[in-house]
Amino acid sequence: MTAERSGAAPTRAAGLARLADFVPRAGRPYAAERNADHGSGDRSNVSTLSPWVRHRLVTEREVVEAVLQRHSLDAAGKFVQEVYWRTYWKGWLELRPSVWTRYAASVPHALDDLSAAERASYDDAVAGRTGIEGFDDWARELVELGYLHNHARMWFASIWIFTLRLPWQLGADFFLRHLLDGDPASNTLSWRWVAGLQTRGKTYLATADNIERYTDGRFRPTGLATEAIPPEDDTAVPPPGDAPLPEQIPAGPVALLLHEDDLHAESHAAALGAADAHVVAVASPTTGEPRSPLPASTVGDPTAPLVAGFTEAALADGRARAGAHYGAAACALDGITASAVREWLREHELTAIVTPYAPTGPARDRLDRLEHDLAVDGITVTRLLRPWDAHAWPHATRGFFPFRERIPALLREQRRGP
Structure with missing residues (x-):
């Protein structure tokens, strides 16, 4: 089945259309009805925006701003909190990558x-x-x-x-x-x-x-556990480390390297322009990173075909939009490998890469290896940290509820950046 048949076209335009359709329901109706699972044929009580937000085809800031233009924070507070849960989880793991x-x-x-x-x-x-x-x-x-x-x-x-x-x-x-x-x-x-x-x-x-x-009475399973016995795990949760800080963007011609975790490169234009950086080439891998460390011989595809297809099309959409926005040549790479990236940079006579910040996960692991491998050639890799993340992640040191108390202040700060 394709991503389109699943009801989730992997483009920014489709994500924005889904957002516009949901916004009128994002206030008190969402808060009252969000816990109900009516089945796959009726998702009108939730946004179903997560596939687009996960790849930042549509950003968290855009989602929250669209909702708060229509509703007060009091009315839409439950939905705004759900958006911030994703931000909180990313920040929590960013401060504890060993998990x-x-x-x-x-x-x-x-x-x-x-x-x-x-x-x-x-x-x-x-x-x-x-x-x-x-x-x-x-x-x-x-x-x-x-x-x-x-x-x-x-x-x-x-x-x-x-x-x-x-x-x-x-x-x-x-x-x-x-x-x-x-x-x-x-x-x-x-x-x-x-x-x-x-x-x-x-x-x-x-x-x-x-x-x-x-579930509206659709399911009432029998034989469920009556006691929650946690799995054995003697590994202590590590203390939080330091949150990442914005890096200095190099001036002059740069290559923009996209990845599956952030595909709205247009919203980085202000930061790039302020640094006098000029994007002259855009690239992304043709496919996303494997989702599973398990080999195909044990459980099948490390990334399900439906997911792989969605991610591949999302990368193509982000790559095309970025190339058009920056007036730069855009190409697909056969993976983010040092050899493929070196060849791409040589073609454009570039030695500086800028890339959206990838949070802890497979894409981040790949970029870390790439930066290490390219350093011997004098090639720099600069991560573009969004203000949304830079403001919120340092507060993901404890549980969500202390983090939740900061949401009004975060909204005031985060509306100033992409």
Whole structure:
């Protein structure tokens, strides 16, 4: 199935159209109805903007500003908080990148360590044949459409961890491979939260009553766990490190390298212009980074075809728009490798790259390796940190609720930048 057939065309224009359609419902109706999962045929009570926001085809700032032009912060507070949850999760992980590193390294071990019975349970879970009402439907919906209602994601994760007693890492991997909006921070940390590892001692236990209530009576699963026993994990949550700071943008001709985490390069024009930097070449990879560390021989595609297709088209859309906006030659690279980038730079006689800041995750890992490999050639890589992130991430040192209290102040600060 293509991304278009799933209802999510991977372009900025489609994301803006979805935003405009949702804005009238973003106030009190959203707050009252957002927890209900009416099924894949009716998502009118939520925005479904996350696939576009995940790739920043549409930015968080644009979403919040559009909503607050129509509604007061009091009326739209629940929706604005949901946007900031994504920002908070990114900031939390940015201050503790070792949590991502440990997760990525643990996925293959979690699969290898399954017993034969556990592997059969895992195979049934991802195929939607456990016999658990609702859970199987969500597994199939995820694979077919690349999307699940947020409440369904929590129920699914809870059943996976506490009823099926499967490793949370494998559930997070299943989601990340198949979600169009699969985000390393939001996905990894949400699974940790359900499991009771993110906030020690605080778990989320799905109940039949809650599922029946918020699915309009469609599902009432039996045999669910009645106790949330957190997985064994003796690794302490690391203390927060330092938040990244804006880097000095080089003046003169530069090459703009895009990646899947930020595809609205036009909104960096003011910062580039202020530094007297001139974009003369634009490039991005043809495809996104693999979502899973697992080899195809064990679970199939590291990135589900639906997700890979959405990301590939999103990269093409961002690349074309950036080339047109900056009046620069735009090309697709066969991966962000040092050899491919060197050849691209030689063609344009450039030694300076600017790239949108990539938060902790696969794209960031790739860019870090690229910067290291190119340094020996005297090629510089400058990360363009958005004010939205620069203002918010330093406050992701504790839980979300202290962060939430800062939202009004953040809104005043963040409206000044892209």
